[in-house]
Amino acid sequence: xxxxxxxxxxxxxxxxxxxxxxxxxxxxxxxxxxxxxxxxxxxxxxxxxxxxxxxxxxxxxxxxxxxxxxxxxxxxxxxxxxxxxxxxxxxxxxxxxxxxxxxxxxxxxxxxxxxxxxxxxxxxxxxxxxxxxxxxxxxxxxxxxxxxxxxxxxxxxxxxxxxxxxxxxxxxxxxxxxxxxxxxxxxxxxxxxxxxxxxxxxxxxxxxxxxxxxxxxxxxxxxxxxxxxxxxxxxxxxxxxxxxxxxxxxxxxxxxxxxxxxxxxxxxxxxxxxxxxxxxxxxxxxxxxxxxxxxxxxxxxxxxxxxxxxxxxxxxxxxxxxxxxxxxxxxxxxxxxxxxxxxxxxxxxxxxxxxxxxxxxxxxxxxxxxxxxxxxxxxxxxxxxxxxxxxxxxxxxxxxxxxxxxxxxxxxxxxxxxxxxxxxxxxxxxxxx
Amino acid sequence: xxxxxxxxxxxxxxxxxxxxxxxxxxxxxxxxxxxxxxxxxxxxxxxxxxxxxxxxxxxxxxxxxxxxxxxxxxxxxxxxxxxxxxxxxxxxxxxxxxxxxxxxxxxxxxxxxxxxxxxxxxxxxxxxxxxxxxxxxxxxxxxxxxxxxxxxxxxxxxxxxxxxxxxxxxxxxxxxxxxxxxxxxxxxxxxxxxxxxxxxxxxxxxxxxxxxxxxxxxxxxxxxxxxxxxxxxxxxxxxxxxxxxxxxxxxxxxxxxxxxxxxxxxxxxxxxxxxxxxxxxxxxxxxxxxxxxxxxxxxxxxxxxx
Numbered sequence: 001x002x003x004x005x006x007x008x009x010x011x012x013x014x015x016x017x018x019x020x021x022x023x024x025x026x027x028x029x030x031x032x033x034x035x036x037x038x039x040x041x042x043x044x045x046x047x048x049x050x051x052x053x054x055x056x057x058x059x060x061x062x063x064x065x066x067x068x069x070x071x072x073x074x075x076x077x078x079x080x081x082x083x084x085x086x087x088x089x090x091x092x093x094x095x096x097x098x099x100x101x102x103x104x105x106x107x108x109x110x111x112x113x114x115x116x117x118x119x120x121x122x123x124x125x126x127x128x129x130x131x132x133x134x135x136x137x138x139x140x141x142x143x144x145x146x147x148x149x150x151x152x153x154x155x156x157x158x159x160x161x162x163x164x165x166x167x168x169x170x171x172x173x174x175x176x177x178x179x180x181x182x183x184x185x186x187x188x189x190x191x192x193x194x195x196x197x198x199x200x201x202x203x204x205x206x207x208x209x210x211x212x213x214x215x216x217x218x219x220x221x222x223x224x225x226x227x228x229x230x231x232x233x234x235x236x237x238x239x240x241x242x243x244x245x246x247x248x249x250x251x252x253x254x255x256x257x258x259x260x261x262x263x264x265x266x267x268x269x270x271x272x273x274x275x276x277x278x279x280x281x282x283x284x285x286x287x288x289x290x291x292x293x294x295x296x297x298x299x300x301x302x303x304x305x306x307x308x309x310x311x312x313x314x315x316x317x318x319x320x321x322x323x324x325x326x327x328x329x330x331x332x333x334x335x336x337x338x339x340x341x342x343x344x345x346x347x348x349x350x351x352x353x354x355x356x357x358x359x360x361x362x363x364x365x366x367x368x369x370x371x372x373x374x375x376x377x378x379x380x381x382x383x384x385x386x387x388x389x390x391x392x393x394x395x396x397x398x399x400x401x402x403x404x405x406x407x408x409x410x411x412x413x414x415x416x417x418x419x420x421x422x423x424x425x426x427x428x429x430x431x432x433x
Numbered sequence: 434x435x436x437x438x439x440x441x442x443x444x445x446x447x448x449x450x451x452x453x454x455x456x457x458x459x460x461x462x463x464x465x466x467x468x469x470x471x472x473x474x475x476x477x478x479x480x481x482x483x484x485x486x487x488x489x490x491x492x493x494x495x496x497x498x499x500x501x502x503x504x505x506x507x508x509x510x511x512x513x514x515x516x517x518x519x520x521x522x523x524x525x526x527x528x529x530x531x532x533x534x535x536x537x538x539x540x541x542x543x544x545x546x547x548x549x550x551x552x553x554x555x556x557x558x559x560x561x562x563x564x565x566x567x568x569x570x571x572x573x574x575x576x577x578x579x580x581x582x583x584x585x586x587x588x589x590x591x592x593x594x595x596x597x598x599x600x601x602x603x604x605x606x607x608x609x610x611x612x613x614x615x616x617x618x619x620x621x622x623x624x625x626x627x628x629x630x631x632x633x634x635x636x637x638x639x640x641x642x643x644x645x646x647x648x649x650x651x652x653x654x655x656x657x658x659x660x661x662x663x664x665x666x667x668x669x670x671x672x673x674x675x676x677x678x679x680x681x682x683x684x685x686x687x688x689x690x691x692x693x694x695x696x697x698x699x700x701x702x703x704x705x706x707x708x709x710x711x712x713x714x715x716x717x718x719x720x721x722x723x724x725x726x727x728x729x730x731x732x733x734x735x736x737x738x739x
Contacts, residue, residue, distance in 0.1 A: 200627035203544040203566030203604050208628070276545025320523045322543030324564070 006033070007424055008041040009417070012050030012383060015349055016057050016372045017357045025055055027379040030422040035373055048417050048424060050383045056352050057370045058090025058120075058380040058418060059337065060359040062179070062260055063154070063236060063308035065329070066092075066122070068114055069107070070099025075313040075400045077111065080333070081118035082433075083311070083399040085425045087333040088415035090380035091121040091360070091369045092311075096132065097155040103127035103138040108146045119425045119433065120418075121380070123363055125150045128167050128178060134159050137167060144174045149364030152179035154236060155283070157215050159185055165222050172231035177258075177362065179234040180219050182243065183284065187211035192324040194270040194285040202273065204323055207285050213242035220250045223257050234362055235259040237310050239284040241294035248303045258362050260308040261295050263339035264330055264405060268292075272405065278319045278326030279403050282310070285328075296344060299354065306359040307351070309336045313401030331399045335392060337384065338411035348386060348413075383417040390414050398431060437734050439551045439558040442567040443605040448612040451576065457729040458577050458722070464501065465725050475504035478535040478735050482508045483526060484561070485541040490696060491561050494720075495538045495570075498727035504735075507534065522546060523553050530554035535735050539563070544601075557734040565599045571695050572605035574726040576613055578719050579650060582691055587614035592644050593635075594620040594676055595654030595703055596661060598627050602695045603654060607635055620644055621676065624665040641676050645685050651713075653678055653694045653703045673702055683708040691715050 009025040014035060026034035026041075041047050061084060067075035077094070084092045094111060096102030102111060108124050115122035126143040130136045132153040140151055151171060157180055158164040164180075171178050188211035193199050195206020216235060223233040238244060238259050247259055264282060269289050272280040280286060287295075298304045312329025319326055332339075340351050360370025368378045391410050394402040418426035425432055436450045443451070464472050480499040482492050492508065499506045509529065526537060536557045539547045544564030551558040562568040579586055591610050597603040597619050610617050611634040618636040619626060630637065638644050645651070658669055666672050673679070678692065683705070686692075692704070692713045700706040709716060 195628045197629040197631040200629040201604075201632065203564050203601060205565075206628055276548045317521055317523075320521060320549070322522070322541065322549070322564075323545050324543045 006042060006045040007419065007422065008039060008045050008047045009050045009055050009381065009383060010047055012053045012055035014055045014373045015352060017353065018372050020349065025373060025381065027419060027422045030378055032373060032375055032377050032379045034375055046424060048383065048427060050417070052385060052387065053416055054348050054384045054386065055373065056382055056384065057356045057373060058382045058420065059088045059355045060363060060365060060369050061089050061092040061309050061311065061333065061336070062306055062359045062363055064092040064094055064311045064333065065097065065313065066094045067313060068098060069110060073315050077114040077118055077122060079398065079400045080311070080313070081115070081120045081122055082431050083331070083333040083397065085119040085418045085420060086398050086415065086429070086431055087335070088337050088382035088384060088418055089120055089333060090382065090418060090420045091123060091363070091365055093123045093125050093150055093363050095154045096125050096127040096152065101127045101132045103130050103132065105139070105142045105146055108143050108148060112146065119431065120420050121369070123365060124148055125152055125179070127151065128153045128158055129163065132156055134163065137163070137170060140171055140176065141174055144176050148176065150177050150179050150234070152181065152236065154179065154181045157181045157183045157185070161218055161222065164219065165226065168222055168226040168231040168233065169229060172226060172229035177232035177234050177364070179236050180215070181236050182212050182215040182219065182238065184211045184214045187214060191285070192281060193273045194287050196270060196288055198270045198273055202276070204273070209240040209242055209287065209291065212238070212240045212284055213246060216243040217246050220246055220255065220257065224250070224255055227255060233257045237262050237265065237284055237308065238304065239265045239287050239291060239295065241291050244294050244298040244303060248298065251303060258305045259303070260306040261299055261304045262310045263307060263332055263336045263343065265292065265295055266299065266343035267339050268405060273323070276323050278321060278323050279330065280405050281323060281326055281328045282330055283328035299344060300346065305354070306362060307336065307340050307354045308359065309333050313399055314403050315401060319403050329403065330405050331397065331401055331403055333399065334397055335404065335406050335411070337415060338413045339406060341413050342411065348384065379419050379422040381419040382415055384413055385416045386413045388414040388416070437557065440569055440730055440734060441547050441551060441558065441560045443569045443572050443608045446569070451573065451609055451612050454573050454726065454729050454733065455577050455580060457733060458725045461725040461728040462722065464728070471501050471503060473503045474732055474736055475499070475502035479505045479507060479533065480536045480538060480731060481529050481534040482506070482538040482561070483529060484510045485522065485546070486511070488540055488562065491540065494723045495561060495727050497724050498731055501724070502728055502731060504731065522550065526550050526554050530556050536731060559730060559734065562601050564601065565604065566601050567605040568601040569605050570723070570727050570730055571602050572609035573730070574719055574723040575606055575652070575693055576609050577722045577726050578693065578715055579691065581718070581722070582715060586610060589615040589649045590647055591615045591617050591650040591652060592620050592648045593617060593652045593654065594641060594678070596625040596656055597621050597654065598625050599657060599660070600654050606652065607633060618644055622666065625661070641682065645682055648686065648690055650691050650693065651678060651686065653692070655695065655697065656699055656703050658699065658702070669702055677702060678704045678708050680705050680707050683711060683713065686713055693719060696720070
């Protein structure tokens with residue numbers, strides 16, 4: 001359904017980067033046309049109740065696996081975007097580890113075409129190297145011309161430091177960013193969970209924390225060298241105290257590198273693996289409590305800029321393999337906001353900064369996403385009820401996959417409405433299409 | 434009965450569970466010594482061995498145990514099954530479970546598979562070795578063997594020597610030895626030790642020669658040559674030089690010291706042939722007791738339920 005003539009979001013507290021205020025929000029077409037107390041709804045307008053809710057710029061996910069093309073049994077652009085909208089996201093960045101990989105104009109166009117009717121904006125990320133093989137640069141310029149603003153070989157870090165250096169240099173002229181999956185494969189080889197007390201006891205091959213830290217330190221050095229050219233580096237899903245310490249130090253020196261953390265790394269530890277359930281297998285792996293706390297602290301003090309889901313759908317049979325054979329990843333779009341609120345114990349304003357306006361800038365989407373809720377701005381909004389308790393039933397997820405580590409968990413906050421380009425795609429926690 | 438419904442790890446058994454298995458084993462050792470070593474304890478019950486990884490010895494031991502209890506025995510091995518055609522572990526075990534078997538004896542190259550299987554089937558699951566996690570019946574038969582020889586493990590100084598990092602035998606034995614009051618020392622080069630020993634009731638040494646004189650028991654682990662050499666060890670020769678129980682080293686053992694090995698042995702690598710066949714070695718007793726221990730485990734898991 002393409003929207004009615006107008007939508008009035010009534011009775012909420014508007015909260016954006018400029019702070020909170022009691023206001024109704026009027027939306028016509030794709031834009032906000034009025035923000036103020038006690039706005040009247042013209043005849044024929046849809047009125048969305050936002051009483052007791054926060055009305056905010058929509059969430060932006062820097063790290064979503066939509067699995068299309070190639071792995072449609074796990075997710076499609078359509079189902080993933082619907083899950084995103086239900087989670088309050090108005091834009092997601094689709095990772096390029098599809099089959100084939102998004103490593104050239106043709107696949108970029110294919111995904112952009114699939115995204116045309118989706119429930120939220122889908123920004124396509126391109127691969128840094130051809131086929132994500134880590135051997136030769138992908139045609140970043142032709143992808144950038146189609147609007148790609150972020151490049152990553154996500155799932156695989158670029159192992160060759162010489163190639164990563166050239167990628168940073170080359171990308172700097174295109175005004176795009178590079179996002180790195182920080183994992184030294186030689187150190188991580190064969191690991192299925194964090195290497196530590198739990199992996200030793202369970203007899204499961206481990207991924208040492210240093211696999212992440214080594215790569216982060218290498219890339220920070222390369223970023224330092226290429227920053228004068230304008231190269232931009234973003235560090236994906238950081239999980240270890242060592243990597244965070246390196247990042248904190250680099251930022252203190254003034255290096256303009258950005259970083260993200262996932263809700264699951266903020267909420268869970270490697271102790272979850274004690275029952276060998278592959279639903280808790282993620283990459284990077286869940287870490288011990290000390291790392292989790294370091295991550296929470298780094299998010300709180302601004303060392304980490306954004307919370308990103310790393311939404312990684314897998315069909316049930318894939319998560320019934322042995323722990324060391326199962327693919328890593330959890331779905332996260334529909335739980336990211338309440339999990340982040342719970343894990344950080346932070347106020348909603350701080351969470352929105354981490355999940356809306358800061359990631360919007362990193363993704364290069366600030367023109368349409370994460371901006372202030374103000375007249376004339378594109379109407380990409382989410383309405384969050386902070387006191388609407390619910391329990392997660394995986395069977396009710398809109399994602400095509402069910403691999404959530406939060407089944408049965410009780411949350412306090414729930415996304416009530418989501419407006420994408422002015423259209424109410426989620427109303428009262430139900431997708432409208 | 435304190436054990437069950439499954440036997441997935443020694444850690445789950447606890448001291449009482451271990452004591453119970455060892456006590457019941459006594460009576461099955463007696464059965465095994467009879468002219469017709471068979472009792473009707475599990476007549477009408479079916480035990481299936483489901484081995485996703487080859488192990489002739491362990492499978493044969495379990496099947497012999499089941500037959501001596503008069504259970505029917507079915508077996509499935511990866512080479513001859515639908516698993517080779519791409520069937521999932523879940524489908525495989527649920528198919529067998531649906532045939533009405535009472536126990537599934539599961540071996541898999543990956544840690545945790547018996548745990549996963551136990552959630553999918555109604556039969557009792559016995560872990561016959563999962564990756565580098567546990568091999569509980571091996572630990573139980575080792576404890577039984579030591580107890581039979583020594584009377585008790587209390588205060589016994591046990592060296593576990595070799596590739597602890599990748600050893601399911603070590604991960605079961607450490608907890609079983611500790612539960613029975615022994616003092617365990619892991620002896621290995623750092624590359625063959627687990628990345629963390631936090632919470633493990635062990636001491637660590639990298640010097641076998643320094644430990645031998647005080648040892649009551651030397652437990653040698655199999656060196657998986659194909660996997661370890663190059664990445665974790667410079668050479669087999671260097672391993673044997675530092676950690677093999679050679680003839681010379683065996684001479685320095687106390688007169689009552691015992692030598693164990695879970696098999697299959699690499700003679701001349703972790704153990705010299707003369708030592709394996711020498712007076713301190715109880716390796717053959719381990720194998721014999723294995724059948725009785727597995728009878729006890731199957732009996733305790735299935736016997737009372739019928």
